[in-house]
Amino acid sequence: MTVRTRADLDQLPAYVAGRTVPGSIKLASNEVSAGPLPSVVETITRAAAEVHRYPDMGATKLTEALADKLHVAPERLAVGCGSVALCEQLVQATCSAEDEVVYPWRSFEAYPIITRVVGARQIPVPLTGEHALDLDAMASAITSRTRLVFVCSPNNPTGPLVRRAELEAFLDRVPSDVLVVLDEAYWEFVSDPEAPDGVEVARARENVASMRTFSKAYGLAGLRVGYTYAPEHVAAALRKVCIPFSVNAVAQAAAVASLEAQDELKERCDSVVSERRRVRDELLGLGYEVPETQANFVWLPLGESTQEFNEHCLDNRVVVRAFVGEGARVTIGRPEENDTFLAAARSYRR
Ligand code: PMP
Numbered sequence: 120m121t122v123r124t125r126a127d128l129d130q131l132p133a134y135v136a137g138r139t140v141p142g143s144i145k146l147a148s149n150e151v152s153a154g155p156l157p158s159v160v161e162t163i164t165r166a167a168a169e170v171h172r173y174p175d176m177g178a179t180k181l182t183e184a185l186a187d188k189l190h191v192a193p194e195r196l197a198v199g200c201g202s203v204a205l206c207e208q209l210v211q212a213t214c215s216a217e218d219e220v221v222y223p224w225r226s227f228e229a230y231p232i233i234t235r236v237v238g239a240r241q242i243p244v245p246l247t248g249e250h251a252l253d254l255d256a257m258a259s260a261i262t263s264r265t266r267l268v269f270v271c272s273p274n275n276p277t278g279p280l281v282r283r284a285e286l287e288a289f290l291d292r293v294p295s296d297v298l299v300v301l302d303e304a305y306w307e308f309v310s311d312p313e314a315p316d317g318v319e320v321a322r323a324r325e326n327v328a329s330m331r332t333f334s335k336a337y338g339l340a341g342l343r344v345g346y347t348y349a350p351e352h353v354a355a356a357l358r359k360v361c362i363p364f365s366v367n368a369v370a371q372a373a374a375v376a377s378l379e380a381q382d383e384l385k386e387r388c389d390s391v392v393s394e395r396r397r398v399r400d401e402l403l404g405l406g407y408e409v410p411e412t413q414a415n416f417v418w419l420p421l422g423e424s425t426q427e428f429n430e431h432c433l434d435n436r437v438v439v440r441a442f443v444g445e446g447a448r449v450t451i452g453r454p455e456e457n458d459t460f461l462a463a464a465r466s467y468r469r
Pocket residue numbers: 149200201202203204227271275302304331332333334340343344345
C-alpha cells in the first residue's frame with residue numbers, strides 16, 4: 120500500500136517558472152533587471168540580522184504605510200506572501216467545493232491551478248482576437264455558482280489593459296455577491312490615461328478588490344510580498360486563511376522602505392515604459408505581431424513557431440518564456456539586454 124494523493128491533482132499542470140540559464144539574459148519572469156530600489160538594499164541587510172525573531176504577523180507597519188499611501192482604511196488591506204498567495208486566499212475565502220471562479224484565458228497561469236487546488240470549478244473565458252480580456256463573455260459566463268472573477272489588467276502574458284469605461288460597464292453587470300478581483304500586478308508600469316485605478320474602483324464598489332505586488336516594479340520578487348485592498352469583511356477573511364507568519368520580516372521591512380522610495384520607483388518605471396515602446400516598435404517594424412502592452416513585457420503570438428523562436432533566443436543567450444503552441448512572452452530588461460533580444464528577433468526573421 121502507498122500513500123494516496125488526490126486523484127484530481129494528477130490532471131493539474133504544475134506552475135512553470137521562468138528558467139535561469141547561466142551565461143544568458145533572463146527575460147522570462149517579468150522581473151525588473153535593475154534590482155531592488157537602491158535605497159532599500161541597506162534596509163534589507165539590516166532586517167536580515169533580525170531573522171531569529173518571528174515577523175510581525177499583522178504586518179502592522181507595512182499595512183499602515185500602505186493605508187497612508189493609498190489613503191484607505193488599514194482594516195480593508197491584507198498583505199500576503201506574494202500576490203499569488205493572495206490569489207489563493209481570495210479563492211479560499213470565497214469558494215466552497217464546486218463554486219465557480221471565472222477568469223480570462225490565456226492569463227496568469229496560477230488562476231486555474233489555485234481554483235482546482237481549493238476545490239472550486241474553473242471557468243476560463245477565451246481572450247478576444249486582439250489578445251485582450253473579453254469582458255462581455257466573462258460577464259455572460261457568471262452563474263449563480265460564481266463566487267469570484269479574476270480580471271487581470273494588464274493581462275499576463277498578453278499585455279493589454281482593461282480601460283475605465285469598459286471596466287465600469289462590466290462591473291455593472293456583475294451580481295453584487297460575486298467578488299471581482301482586479302489583478303494589477305503590473306500597475307506601476309501602466310501609462311494609459313484611461314486606465315482605471317483599481318483602488319479607487321474598489322473604494323466605490325462593495326464587491327471589488329484590487330491586488331498588487333512588490334515583485335515587479337519594486338524589484339522584490341525574491342522576498343515575496345503583495346497586498347489586496349478589499350471590502351473589510353473580505354480583508355478579514357483573507358487574514359484568517361493566511362498561513363501564519365508567511366510574510367517574512369525582511370519582506371515587510373523592504374516593502375515599507377520601498378514605499379518611501381517613490382522617486383526611484385518613478386525613474387525606473389519611466390525607463391521601462393520607454394524601453395517597452397522602443398522594443399515593441401522595433402518588433403512591429405520587423406513584421407512581428409505584438410499586441411498593445413501596458414506591462415513590463417511584450418507578447419509574440421507565434422503559434423506553432425513558438426518553440427523554434429524560443430530555441431533561437433536560447434542559442435542567442437536570451438531566455439524568454441514560451442507557451443508552446445501559443446506564443447512567447449518577453450520581459451523588458453535593461454536597454455542592452457533588450458538590444459540583445461532584438462538582435463535575436465532580427466536574425467530569426469532573416
Ligand atoms: N498576478 C499576475 C498577473 C502575475 O503575473 C503574477 C506573477 N507572475 C502574480 C500575480 C504573482 O506575483 P507575486 O506572487 O510575485 O506577487
